[in-house]
Amino acid sequence: MITGASSGIGRGLALEIAARGGHLGLLARREDLLEKIVDEAKKRNVKAVFATADVRDANAVREAANHFRKKLGPIDILIANAGIGTADHAVSLTPEHAATVIGINVLGAVNSVAAVLPEMVERKRGRLVAMSSLAAYRGLAKSAAYCASKAALTAYFESLRIDLRHTGVGVTIIHPGFIKTDLTAGRHAKMPYLMELDDGVRKIVSAIEKEKKIYAFPWQLATIVRSSMLMPAAMYDWIAERNSFRE
Numbered sequence: 132m133i134t135g136a137s138s139g140i141g142r143g144l145a146l147e148i149a150a151r152g153g154h155l156g157l158l159a160r161r162e163d164l165l166e167k168i169v170d171e172a173k174k175r176n177v178k179a180v181f182a183t184a185d186v187r188d189a190n191a192v193r194e195a196a197n198h199f200r201k202k203l204g205p206i207d208i209l210i211a212n213a214g215i216g217t218a219d220h221a222v223s224l225t226p227e228h229a230a231t232v233i234g235i236n237v238l239g240a241v242n243s244v245a246a247v248l249p250e251m252v253e254r255k256r257g258r259l260v261a262m263s264s265l266a267a268y269r270g271l272a273k274s275a276a277y278c279a280s281k282a283a284l285t286a287y288f289e290s291l292r293i294d295l296r297h298t299g300v301g302v303t304i305i306h307p308g309f310i311k312t313d314l315t316a317g318r319h320a321k322m323p324y325l326m327e328l329d330d331g332v333r334k335i336v337s338a339i340e341k342e343k344k345i346y347a348f349p350w351q352l353a354t355i356v357r358s359s360m361l362m363p364a365a366m367y368d369w370i371a372e373r374n375s376f377r378e
């Protein structure tokens with residue numbers, strides 16, 4: 132089950148997993164795009180079904196998961212990928228905007244987990260995958276809501292990972308850097324180590340296959356970001372102000 136499957140990373144993951152023989156339950160809001168992906172997946176001789184839902188609607192997500200189960204059988208892997216990326220400067224950031232970002236990026240994933248976890252625990256097998264971001268590690272300029280949402284998502288899934296030890300259900304948290312999708316299209320600020328979608332998708336599928344607990348990439352940017360966690364705040368602020376990834 133992949134949320135946010137209609138475009139970008141979600142679409143790429145769907146097609147890569149189909150090429151490897153996996154059956155697909157695809158969730159997003161844009162029906163026309165989902166229909167096309169289902170058609171493309173079926174050409175690869177796998178079963179694929181879609182459901183339209185807003186991840187903020189817990190009941191709709193549960194119904195979508197039930198639909199996938201009915202058509203395809205139990206859900207082995209959830210990829211909680213649906214998300215939005217927005218620019219927001221502290222001075223213009225509204226509570227409504229922050230609530231939307233956190234509602235989709237965090238609570239959407241929470242709803243998705245709730246729709247699949249009881250069955251996974253009962254079957255003693257399954258994997259929850261969170262599409263977090265390198266933006267989860269430290270606050271970035273003009274990205275308060277987005278960074279907060281990804282930090283929350285990572286912490287949520289990390290806690291789940293500990294609670295689910297010895298249940299047969301694993302957790303993989305993905306922290307991508309910049310990947311060419313609609314989310315990054317049209318941005319003029321620098322995006323170091325910007326990746327082609329196919330390269331990013333292959334790395335993510337490989338990390339899921341290897342059942343990694345955390346996977347941060349590309350390694351160059353992941354190393355820089357992780358090193359920044361050791362910097363004192365004054366030094367970090369000086370560097371982060373001069374290295375905004377948002378115009």
Ligand SMILES: NC(=O)c1ccc[n+]([C@@H]2O[C@H](COP(=O)([O-])OP(=O)(O)OC[C@H]3O[C@@H](n4cnc5c(N)ncnc54)[C@H](OP(=O)(O)O)[C@@H]3O)[C@@H](O)[C@H]2O)c1
Binds near residue numbers: 138140187235307315
């Ligand atoms: N691209 C990057 O550089 C990058 C880096 C790090 C992390 N990420 C994360 O990767 C994930 C996918 O992003 P992307 O780059 O592939 O962007 P994208 O092409 O814009 O895809 C976003 C997906 O999320 C879905 N979505 C958005 N709001 C939704 C909602 N309320 N309910 C259901 N689905 C919703 C969209 O589908 P509908 O509009 O059809 O609903 C779409 O399929 C996001 O969580 C993003 O934060 C991306």
